[in-house]
Amino acid sequence: MQEKKLNTSFLFILKWMLICILVGSLVGSATALFLISLDWVTEWRSHHFWMINFLPVIGLVIGLAYYYYGAESNKGNNLILEIHQTVDANTNIKPIPLLMAPLVFISTLLTHIAGGSAGREGTAVQMGGSIADQFTNWFNLNKEERKTILIIGISAGFAAVFGTPLAAAIFALELMTFRQIKMGNILPSIITAYCAHYICLAWQVKHTMYTIPTVPFITLINLSWTLLAGFIFGLTAFIFTYSGKIFEGLFSKIKFAPWRPFLGGIVIALLIVFTNSTKFIGLGIPSISNAFLTPAGNFDFALKILLTSFTLSAGFKGGEVTPLFFIGATLGSILIWFIPLPLALLAGMGLVAVFAGATNCYIASIVMGIELFGWEAGVFVGIASVVAYFSSGVNGIYSAQLKTGAKYDLYNFIKKSQSL
Numbered sequence: 001m002q003e004k005k006l007n008t009s010f011l012f013i014l015k016w017m018l019i020c021i022l023v024g025s026l027v028g029s030a031t032a033l034f035l036i037s038l039d040w041v042t043e044w045r046s047h048h049f050w051m052i053n054f055l056p057v058i059g060l061v062i063g064l065a066y067y068y069y070g071a072e073s074n075k076g077n078n079l080i081l082e083i084h085q086t087v088d089a090n091t092n093i094k095p096i097p098l099l100m101a102p103l104v105f106i107s108t109l110l111t112h113i114a115g116g117s118a119g120r121e122g123t124a125v126q127m128g129g130s131i132a133d134q135f136t137n138w139f140n141l142n143k144e145e146r147k148t149i150l151i152i153g154i155s156a157g158f159a160a161v162f163g164t165p166l167a168a169a170i171f172a173l174e175l176m177t178f179r180q181i182k183m184g185n186i187l188p189s190i191i192t193a194y195c196a197h198y199i200c201l202a203w204q205v206k207h208t209m210y211t212i213p214t215v216p217f218i219t220l221i222n223l224s225w226t227l228l229a230g231f232i233f234g235l236t237a238f239i240f241t242y243s244g245k246i247f248e249g250l251f252s253k254i255k256f257a258p259w260r261p262f263l264g265g266i267v268i269a270l271l272i273v274f275t276n277s278t279k280f281i282g283l284g285i286p287s288i289s290n291a292f293l294t295p296a297g298n299f300d301f302a303l304k305i306l307l308t309s310f311t312l313s314a315g316f317k318g319g320e321v322t323p324l325f326f327i328g329a330t331l332g333s334i335l336i337w338f339i340p341l342p343l344a345l346l347a348g349m350g351l352v353a354v355f356a357g358a359t360n361c362y363i364a365s366i367v368m369g370i371e372l373f374g375w376e377a378g379v380f381v382g383i384a385s386v387v388a389y390f391s392s393g394v395n396g397i398y399s400a401q402l403k404t405g406a407k408y409d410l411y412n413f414i415k416k417s418q419s420l
Contacts, residue, residue: 019135019149020188024156024195027128031160031196032203034105034127038120041113042282049278055114055269059261062107063315067258073100073130076317077122080129081400084150084176087143095137100130107317114265115272115281117307118318121161125319128157128196148185151176155189156196162321163207165197166190167368174361175401208285210292210351212344215376225339226349226380229332230387233350236331237357237392240305240324244397247313257315264314268307280307284326291347295337296330304330320397321355328354341380348373349384356385357392360401365389 045051066074073079079096108123132153136146151172159168169189173181216222251260272281279287280303287296308323332350336343348369356365362385369381 015139016188017191019139020152020191021195023128023132023135023149023152024192025199026131027124027153027156027192028160028196028199029203030101030105030127030131031124031157032200032205034108034123035120035161035200035205036203037105037109038112038283041109045113045115045282046278051113052115052269052272052278055116056262056265058110058114059116059265059314059316060258062110062317063258063261065103065107066315070097070099070103073097073103073126075400076104077125077129077398078400080126080150080154081176081398083133084147085400085402087146095133096130098130098134101127104317108319111311111316111318112282115278116265116268116316116318117281117284117304117311117323118316119283119308119322119324120319121158121321122319123317124157124161125154126157128153128155128160132156147176148188151185152188152192155193159193160196160200160205162368163197163200164368164371165193167364167371168197169193170367171359171361171364174364175359175398208289210289210348210372212292212342212348212373212377214342215345215380216341218379222341222380223383225341226383227387229335229339229341229346229349230353230384231391232335233328233331233353233384234357234388234391236301236305236327237324237354237388240309240320240327240354240358241393241395241397243305243309244313245395247309251313251315261315264310264316268311268314271307280304283322285322288322288326288329288351291329291333292344295333295343298334301327301331301334320358324355324358325351328352345377345380348377349381352381353384353388357388358397360389360392360396360398362386362389 075082083096104123104126108118108120111118129150132149135141135149141149154176155169155172158171159165162168172189173185177185251264254260254263272278284304287300290296304323304326308320312318312320328350329347331354332346332348333343335346339346352365352369356362365385366378366382369385370378373381
């Protein structure tokens with residue numbers, strides 16, 4: 001009897017090791033192809049400014065593709081969250097459409113090649129969730145195991161796209177389970193994240209590195225300035241989320257969905273041509289890197305908030321996290337004018353803390369800060385992330401995410417104030 005239990009346990013472990021390696025390898029490879037392709041289209045667009053003129057047409061193509069072939073996939077990350085939350089009550093074990101992966105892959109490249117302001121993590125996470133969930137039927141997984149497969153799909157995509165595997169594993173657990181984490185999900189999430197990360201590196205993909213050369217001593221005064229900075233980053237995260245809701249409300253008035261990215265593309269293209277600047281389109285990696293060296297423009301973070309919120313609300317594809325890095329880093333770099341902390345430290349704190357506030361995943365944010373900047377900066381980054389989390393309001397960029405009563409619902413507070 002005991003030998004039978006040992007054999008069953010061994011087979012169970014073997015099965016999940018196989019699943020983790022397969023998911024990590026497939027998602028890591030898919031993400032590597034995506035990142036290489038994204039670098040190419042970004043480089044090509046930078047030498048062909050006239051592509052901006054085709055943004056409305058490309059928006060219409062994306063809108064039509066999702067309207068006729070990917071209506072369910074159009075929910076993006078929220079579809080993965082919704083399935084994870086309702087799988088226990090849902091007798092239909094139908095997996096996430098595999099079509100989601102190529103749809104978001106191609107649509108994101110189209111968004112970037114024509115100058116949309118978007119990120120990339122949404123694409124990697126959706127590809128990860130879509131690919132991983134196919135294993136539900138292949139391995140005849142039960143409902144609880146399906147939750148695990150969705151978690152490891154997200155951790156694989158996030159790890160491969162940013163090169164922070166431990167933060168990715170925690171991000172998937174924190175996002176999907178809202179810190180009611182089951183021990184059985186921790187190890188698969190970590191194994192898959194590291195597998196996807198190293199598979200992506202094996203494809204010769206290089207991630208952007210940021211450094212904080214000077215970290216001050218931990219003193220009461222420095223920690224006080226960190227609290228203030230974290231509060232500012234949290235309010236910025238709230239503004240990003242709130243602006244997205246405003247633009248989504250405006251675009252929802254357009255009944256035929258494919259017209260939304262078409263009309264939105266016209267506005268974005270006109271703005272880019274009028275300003276003759278590509279600083280705020282695409283990922284904005286050069287601006288993020290420069291923020292660690294010199295103060296950004298005073299309104300760079302605000303313009304990125306508006307352009308990214310508008311782009312994604314219109315129906316273009318990509319993600320929010322890299323733009324959040326842009327917003328946080330550029331905002332942090334200008335806080336040096338009245339917060340006496342090193343510029344690079346402020347930029348790093350902003351990069352991570354705005355992400356924490358907008359995603360409601362401050363534990364993953366702290367770990368990401370440590371992975372990116374080291375342990376010495378981790379104290380400042382961690383404090384800023386926690387403060388940003390609590391000051392950003394209950395809502396985040398993922399509308400299907402479970403909420404907490406420990407935070408103020410600033411969005412509904414503002415709506416009620418406007419009705420008075």
